[in-house]
Amino acid sequence: MSDVSSTHSAQSRRVREGTWRDAVLANGSVVSIALFFLVVCVIFSVTTDAFLTSPNLLNILRQSAPLLIVAAAMTFVITTGGIDLSVGSVLALVATLSATLLQLGLPWPAVILAMLALGALLGAVQGYFVAYEGIPAFIVTLAGLSVIRGVALLITGGYSIPIEPGSPFTVLGRAWFLGVPAPALIALAILAIAYIAFNETPFGRYVTGIGANAEAVRRAGVNTRLTTLFVYVISAAAAALAGIIIAARLGSGSSNAGQGFELEVIAAVVLGGTSLFGGRGTIIGTVLGALTVAVIGNGLILAHLSPFLTPIVTGTIILVAIWLNFRLFRGAVRSR
Amino acid sequence: MSSGETYRVRMSGISKRYNAIQTLDDVSLVLKPGEVLGLVGDNGAGKSTLSKVLSGAVVPDAGTIEIDGMPVTFNSPADSRAARVEMVYQDLSLCDTVDVAGNLFLGREPRRRIAGISFLDKKRMHEQTRQMLDRLGIVIADTRLKVENLSGGQRQSIAIGRAASFEPSVLIMDEPTAALAVAEVEAVLDLIRAVSARGVSVILITHRLQDLFLVCDRIQVMYEGRNVAERLIGETNIEDVVNLIVGRKFSARSATSAYRDGAPA
Numbered sequence: 300m301s302d303v304s305s306t307h308s309a310q311s312r313r314v315r316e317g318t319w320r321d322a323v324l325a326n327g328s329v330v331s332i333a334l335f336f337l338v339v340c341v342i343f344s345v346t347t348d349a350f351l352t353s354p355n356l357l358n359i360l361r362q363s364a365p366l367l368i369v370a371a372a373m374t375f376v377i378t379t380g381g382i383d384l385s386v387g388s389v390l391a392l393v394a395t396l397s398a399t400l401l402q403l404g405l406p407w408p409a410v411i412l413a414m415l416a417l418g419a420l421l422g423a424v425q426g427y428f429v430a431y432e433g434i435p436a437f438i439v440t441l442a443g444l445s446v447i448r449g450v451a452l453l454i455t456g457g458y459s460i461p462i463e464p465g466s467p468f469t470v471l472g473r474a475w476f477l478g479v480p481a482p483a484l485i486a487l488a489i490l491a492i493a494y495i496a497f498n499e500t501p502f503g504r505y506v507t508g509i510g511a512n513a514e515a516v517r518r519a520g521v522n523t524r525l526t527t528l529f530v531y532v533i534s535a536a537a538a539a540l541a542g543i544i545i546a547a548r549l550g551s552g553s554s555n556a557g558q559g560f561e562l563e564v565i566a567a568v569v570l571g572g573t574s575l576f577g578g579r580g581t582i583i584g585t586v587l588g589a590l591t592v593a594v595i596g597n598g599l600i601l602a603h604l605s606p607f608l609t610p611i612v613t614g615t616i617i618l619v620a621i622w623l624n625f626r627l628f629r630g631a632v633r634s635r
Numbered sequence: 636m637s638s639g640e641t642y643r644v645r646m647s648g649i650s651k652r653y654n655a656i657q658t659l660d661d662v663s664l665v666l667k668p669g670e671v672l673g674l675v676g677d678n679g680a681g682k683s684t685l686s687k688v689l690s691g692a693v694v695p696d697a698g699t700i701e702i703d704g705m706p707v708t709f710n711s712p713a714d715s716r717a718a719r720v721e722m723v724y725q726d727l728s729l730c731d732t733v734d735v736a737g738n739l740f741l742g743r744e745p746r747r748r749i750a751g752i753s754f755l756d757k758k759r760m761h762e763q764t765r766q767m768l769d770r771l772g773i774v775i776a777d778t779r780l781k782v783e784n785l786s787g788g789q790r791q792s793i794a795i796g797r798a799a800s801f802e803p804s805v806l807i808m809d810e811p812t813a814a815l816a817v818a819e820v821e822a823v824l825d826l827i828r829a830v831s832a833r834g835v836s837v838i839l840i841t842h843r844l845q846d847l848f849l850v851c852d853r854i855q856v857m858y859e860g861r862n863v864a865e866r867l868i869g870e871t872n873i874e875d876v877v878n879l880i881v882g883r884k885f886s887a888r889s890a891t892s893a894y895r896d897g898a899p900a
Contacts, residue, residue: 499754501744504737508730515728518712519742578732 328572328579331623332587335570335616339591343598350601357480361548363593364482365390365541369560370567370589371493371582372537375503375530377568380510380577381429381436383531385443386538387560389421391553392451393542397468398460398552407468411543418539419532421447426531430524436531444561451554459553462546472548482544489537494582506530510577566613567592570620591616641704643668643836644720644805649688649698658684659695660860666805671827671837673847673868676857677880682840685857686807689838690722691715703804721803725810727794731783735775736764738782739797771796771829774822788819792826799830806830807838812846824850844873858882 497503571584644666687693691709745756
């Protein structure tokens with residue numbers, strides 16, 4: 300009998316050791332992107348005088364607000380095992396349409412509501428094809444990327460449409476409250492909501508579950524199709540919000556806005572440790588990933604280096620960071 | 636007999652044909668409250684199909700099912716769950732990247748409402764998980780561990796614990812001890828005993844015959860879609876069961892005693 304109890308205690312001791320190590324490994328992706336972020340910040344603080352000043356830091360926040368907002372939403376999509384390639388096109392369509400509607404004399408609150416509703420609708424249509432018709436998200440949203448950008452080009456004929464500088468609409472992109480730019484405040488609010496929704500609600504739990512084992516979640520009685528459809532509604536609505544902010548900041552709506560934006564967003568999410576295979580995602584990692592991408596772009600300009608270096612450096616960091624994560628995770632996942 | 640004793644489950648005349656193959660041919664099955672029934676047979680003998688009929692995943696062509704004496708019709712897994720029949724699938728249906736508590740409560744998480752929005756009540760979820768695991772004697776150090784970091788036996792235990800937490804009256808397990816280490820098999824068998832001691836009737840499908848003799852009260856043998864034999868565990872042995880499973884084709888020394896029980900193959 301004493302034999303049995305001693306094996307049991309040995310077993311539980313082993314399990315507890317595992318727990319401690321798992322905790323470190325589970326957060327490995329966030330830890331590694333946090334390190335990259337710090338390293339990048341330190342390098343630019345040392346090599347340039349302007350980087351570590353509050354006007355510059357606030358400027359980074361202001362410029363990266365659309366990226367932060369859409370990346371937070373994209374984290375939900377990618378965690379279900381999906382992808383949304385259409386966010387850049389939705390951004391462009393919303394930017395041009397909001398400028399057009401303002402020119403037609405629509406009141407600005409109505410324009411904002413209409414644009415958010417349009418984004419949600421576009422997301423719902425794409426989500427329907429992904430969730431209910433079973434077409435791979437990559438294909439559905441690739442079609443969306445093409446069609447939605449095409450509509451934006453068709454409306455504007457390729458020209459950008461100006462927004463009257465006095466319009467209260469521009470406040471969203473240009474105003475400062477309490478010493479912080481309005482886009483940054485909006486992004487902060489969205490990130491807080493995303494964090495809570497992802498970690499503290501049943502919806503966030505099902506998003507992770509669907510990415511890990513959709514069949515298990517379905518058998519548990521959850522409406523997995525509706526949940527999947529909804530993540531595309533979220534990402535397109537977030538892209539619409541980003542489009543509104545960009546149009547307001549630039550004071551015009553251009554059908555060429557957000558070219559390649561979807562790749563920047565996906566890069567930020569993946570850098571943050573969210574797995575493209577689904578089931579594994581963190582909002583905090585995404586925030587750090589998006590800020591890292593933003594800081595690299597900003598710092599290279601301040602260092603008087605060619606801005607064309609930005610994609611090269613970003614791409615390299617993505618590969619190295621993911622490689623490190625992959626090595627770490629391979630150690631962490633042992634079953635099956 | 637039908638008035639004297641009510642069975643928890645009484646399936647009779649169950650038939651199911653898939654195109655040319657008669658998967659189930661007039662099969663019956665009875666199960667008493669708290670009884671552990673071992674369902675054995677070769678691959679393709681129909682044991683999985685029979686269990687799926689009882690769990691609502693397969694609709695039979697003919698036959699009746701009674702639960703506690705009441706006739707029922709199962710057209711979907713939801714129907715059988717409503718009648719308190721739970722099945723642990725061989726693939727376990729766990730979400731690897733979700734923690735232990737999250738898997739146990741998947742789809743019915745404890746919630747608290749703040750300003751009209753429902754949030755996960757994680758504290759209550761972990762407390763209830765701990766109680767549930769302790770009650771069933773499942774050894775998991777931390778309910779916050781992700782399921783992917785558990786051993787095969789622990790994962791199996793979580794899947795069984797999850798099914799047991801629905802307070803079923805019948806629990807069907809398909810190969811729960813396949814591909815487990817020796818010590819883990821023992822833990823899972825203990826768990827089956829613990830569940831049946833709580834009054835749950837258990838149907839255990841397995842190829843590991845030695846497990847049958849450790850937990851089952853009775854064994855039902857199927858062969859090519861038919862019932863061929865039923866044995867109380869005290870009145871049989873492993874050779875007898877092997878001969879019944881292979882259809883007596885290879886029966887040698889033990890066949891002489893077995894012939895008298897009838898049911899020629």
